[in-house]
Amino acid sequence: MEVSASGRHLARSAEPYLYTAPVLILIVTVMLVPLAVGLSYAFRDIQLLDPFSGGFVGFDHFRELALDPSFRAALLNTLIWTGASVALQFIFGLILALLLNREFPGRRLVQALVFLPWAVPTFLVGLDWAWLFNPVVGPLPRWLLALKLTHDSNNLLADPSTALIGPIIAAVWWGIPFFAITSLAALQSIPKDLYEAASIDGAGVFRQFRSITLPLLAPTIAITILLRTVWIANFADLIVVMTNGGPADSTQTVASYIFTVAFRRLDFGYASSIAAVLLGLLFVYALAILSLRRALLQRQ
Amino acid sequence: MISLRRSCYWASHYLLIALYVVFALFPLFWLVKVALTPNDLLYSEGIKLWPSRTSLEHFNFVLTHSEFPLFFRNSVIVSCATALIVSLISAACGYGLSRFNFRGKGVLMALMLITQMFPLVMLVAPMFRLLAPLGLTNSLTGLVIVYSAFNAPFATFLMQSFFEAIPKELEEAAMIDGATRFGAFRRIILPLTLPGIAATGGFVFTAAWSELLFALMLNSSSRASTFPVGLLSFVSKFSVDFGQMMAAGVLALIPACLFFLLIQRYLVRGLTAGAVKG
Numbered sequence: 001m002e003v004s005a006s007g008r009h010l011a012r013s014a015e016p017y018l019y020t021a022p023v024l025i026l027i028v029t030v031m032l033v034p035l036a037v038g039l040s041y042a043f044r045d046i047q048l049l050d051p052f053s054g055g056f057v058g059f060d061h062f063r064e065l066a067l068d069p070s071f072r073a074a075l076l077n078t079l080i081w082t083g084a085s086v087a088l089q090f091i092f093g094l095i096l097a098l099l100l101n102r103e104f105p106g107r108r109l110v111q112a113l114v115f116l117p118w119a120v121p122t123f124l125v126g127l128d129w130a131w132l133f134n135p136v137v138g139p140l141p142r143w144l145l146a147l148k149l150t151h152d153s154n155n156l157l158a159d160p161s162t163a164l165i166g167p168i169i170a171a172v173w174w175g176i177p178f179f180a181i182t183s184l185a186a187l188q189s190i191p192k193d194l195y196e197a198a199s200i201d202g203a204g205v206f207r208q209f210r211s212i213t214l215p216l217l218a219p220t221i222a223i224t225i226l227l228r229t230v231w232i233a234n235f236a237d238l239i240v241v242m243t244n245g246g247p248a249d250s251t252q253t254v255a256s257y258i259f260t261v262a263f264r265r266l267d268f269g270y271a272s273s274i275a276a277v278l279l280g281l282l283f284v285y286a287l288a289i290l291s292l293r294r295a296l297l298q299r300q
Numbered sequence: 301m302i303s304l305r306r307s308c309y310w311a312s313h314y315l316l317i318a319l320y321v322v323f324a325l326f327p328l329f330w331l332v333k334v335a336l337t338p339n340d341l342l343y344s345e346g347i348k349l350w351p352s353r354t355s356l357e358h359f360n361f362v363l364t365h366s367e368f369p370l371f372f373r374n375s376v377i378v379s380c381a382t383a384l385i386v387s388l389i390s391a392a393c394g395y396g397l398s399r400f401n402f403r404g405k406g407v408l409m410a411l412m413l414i415t416q417m418f419p420l421v422m423l424v425a426p427m428f429r430l431l432a433p434l435g436l437t438n439s440l441t442g443l444v445i446v447y448s449a450f451n452a453p454f455a456t457f458l459m460q461s462f463f464e465a466i467p468k469e470l471e472e473a474a475m476i477d478g479a480t481r482f483g484a485f486r487r488i489i490l491p492l493t494l495p496g497i498a499a500t501g502g503f504v505f506t507a508a509w510s511e512l513l514f515a516l517m518l519n520s521s522s523r524a525s526t527f528p529v530g531l532l533s534f535v536s537k538f539s540v541d542f543g544q545m546m547a548a549g550v551l552a553l554i555p556a557c558l559f560f561l562l563i564q565r566y567l568v569r570g571l572t573a574g575a576v577k578g
Contacts, residue, residue, distance in 0.1 A: 019396030
């Protein structure tokens with residue numbers, strides 16, 4: 001009797017672990033162990049095609065990295081890529097959300113259409129935009145020339161000085177729905193009577209936007225932007241598909257450079273050292289965000 | 301005066317909306333257009349908005365004379381298996397997190413958050429080295445395992461939010477009536493959250509369908525290539541045949557759009573749960 005009671009007790013207390021174990025085991029073995037192993041590669045010489053590699057090299061990779069011009073360019077490109085993509089996605093996404101926040105005939109259809117880009121697989125987004133920029137089958141080179149934005153109808157992606165613009169435009173096209181959807185959700189959580197009260201008091205549309213919408217939207221939007229910034233900084237698919245980091249490493253971001261070094265050069269040790277640096281930068285970014293948040297909370 | 305200002309406002313409102321719709325649809329329209337343009341017109345009428353004659357020759361070729369049906373099949377297997385596995389295990393995990401307080405819960409949540417914070421591209425090299433000796437490279441099983449792990453944390457957070465919206469009293473009542481907890485979960489909670497589970501499955505399917513970098517690194521043989529890898533290698537091999545490539549692209553678009561329609565209602569929840577992931 002007592003044995004079965006304690007057995008039942010054991011079964012009871014084991015229950016939550018039974019529900020959560022599969023996910024736990026999966027993420028530990030498939031994500032966290034490789035993460036730790038990958039960090040150890042940063043200090044080893046690991047070349048996939050060289051059977052004699054594998055020894056420890058200490059900080060050699062990091063010394064090499066400090067002198068690597070492609071890596072330095074990748075750091076700068078990461079800033080441009082992330083800053084431009086996030087800013088444009090956010091601005092156009094917010095405007096779209098404000099437009100959709102008003103009831104009008106056909107709104108549901110419009111909403112489904114403008115959110116559609118988000119459903120397009122990212123490799124296809126990259127290919128599609130690469131084709132649009134292609135002078136043979138794409139209209140964009142001619143249009144840009146007609147608008148006098150370019151001097152010739154060559155492929156923008158083939159010119160090192162303009163190539164990064166391509167993936168950024170593709171990223172903006174794909175990412176506007178994300179910001180529109182999250183902003184729309186935040187907008188719809190603002191009580192409608194606030195606006196009614198404001199318009200009775202004679203506040204115009206812009207005044208209402210500045211005094212009600214913006215302050216109430218700011219907290220959720222800020223968190224979304226900060227998280228999204230990390231995601232976009234690490235997002236390499238579009239660059240790998242559209243330019244492969246080229247021409248001449250001119251569009252390489254840190255994330256795409258990791259992939260290029262691992263996949264094309266098969267130098268896993270060096271790729272892992274870049275990854276370690278990226279992880280460090282993200283850690284600094286997270287700390288900066290947390291202290292910023294604390295400062296803002298104290299001011300309130 | 302006021303009505304004039306009002307109609308001005310609505311005119312600009314509709315104009316802006318129309319611009320957004322055109323911007324969103326134009327790249328997709330162009331994809332379909334080139335896929336339907338016959339080869340002999342591709343270069344002479346390449347820039348025209350619509351060719352003077354359309355044909356399905358590219359679709360025909362892609363479906364009968366290329367490896368794309370195989371890539372398509374591989375992608376369907378990988379995405380469906382991943383969606384199924386992730387829905388099951390993340391429903392269980394999300395339920396456990398929403399209904400129990402237990403030792404280690406904080407650690408589990410922290411581990412899941414960590415997996416969302418670091419760039420997955422970091423894992424490309426170690427993953428290859430760890431999976432190769434196990435025979436899980438060039439294998440669809442390997443991809444399913446990897447994608448399941450990548451998507452499980454975000455899906456768990458999503459499922460947790462669905463379960464937390466259901467009052468505990470419902471299953472407590474069933475348990476008082478003699479049902480086991482698992483019985484109550486299966487007969488009462490599961491039917492209520494089925495739409496949510498389906499939406500989670502849709503998100504995971506879309507993510508697995510789109511994944512490129514790991515598929516590229518882990519599965520190099522065309523026998524085990526997924527659609528993105530097949531399309532990309534096609535691009536680098538025969539970079540001249542735009543019509544066929546875009547026809548293949550249109551085919552890749554179809555399942556993604558179907559699932560988009562399925563999960564559209566859950567977009568907001570999914571995007572906020574997976575804000576870090578996308």
